[in-house]
Amino acid sequence: MIDAEAISWRSIHLELLRRITEREWPPGSVVPNETDLAAEFGCARTTVHRAMRELAAAGLIDRKRKAGTRVALHPISRVVLDIPIIRLEVEQRNAEWSYGLLKQDMRVAPPSITARLGLERGTRMLHIASVHFADNHPFLHEDRWINVDALPAVAKVDFSAISANEWLIQNAPYTSGDIAFSASTADGPLAELLAAAEGAAIFVVDRITWNGAVPITVVRLSYAPGYRLKTRI
Structure with missing residues (x-):
């Protein structure tokens, strides 16, 4: 769980990435919407939006209007290295x-x-x-x-x-x-x-x-x- 005193889009991105890579959210599963995630992490929706945008750019989630967001069934095969704390x-x-x-x-x-x-x-x-x-x-x-x-x-x-x-x-x-x-x-x-x-x-x-x-x-x-x-x- 992320420390509520140090919320940033990067820390949220890392937590969402963990949930995907460890199959807490398996391929094809629905990802909670930005409003719900913002409430969970105690941050602004714009902060969650930035984290989700990075996941979408990496090919890890599929975002479609009206259909919502899902974990990609076939993620883009490329190396993505996060800068660790x-x-x-x-x-x-x-x-x-x-x-x-x-x-x-x-x-x-x-x-x-x-x-x-x-x-x-x-x-x-x-x-x-x-x-x-x-x-x-x-x-x-x-x-x-x-x-x-x-x-x-x-x-x-x-x-x-x-x-x-x-x-x-x-x-x-x-x-x-x-x-x-x-x-x-x-x-x-x-x-x-x-x-x-x-x-x-x-x-x-x-x-x-x-x-x-x-x-x-x-x-x-x-x-x-x-x-x-x-x-x-």
Whole structure:
């Protein structure tokens, strides 16, 4: 069940997606209407509408006037990767999540970052570095740059109280993203943060999100040794 204090279209989208993928709503079944879902989640109907629109765009539901909405009988066969809330990912592994902010400052982004985002060299961005823990053991290191020009409100957020990952999912709309998975080795500083041996093999996710043509954020997630990616097809 979704926390009523943190309702967003993204959190509703994830819950509806769970109901479909876990067959609580099997193929062909009728999906409750937006008014009923808004009452269930305690949010505005427009919030539910946005979540439903994303499911329809992914080919997971069929929406027809007068006939209502149903779970697709033959969903479009394509990969759809949601950006997970790291806290929930840890908790779904039956572990206790905790978080430590290492750095939060405005600075000129390095050319390697501005070039990837199509921003002018010398652009000032918000840089955030943090470590997420599972049962007090390092889970991943988050190294993130945020385009403050696209999200002015982010400059006032205290990221010692909420992770940048969770705040952005709740507050920053995006329309597309680029994502890359790779294997790497932990250098000295990163190995220390991840409580790993220097040179240990680690799993890395590099991701950029966009709202239309506007870059929102670029992040590198470096997972502690032993991490396994779990997803569905």
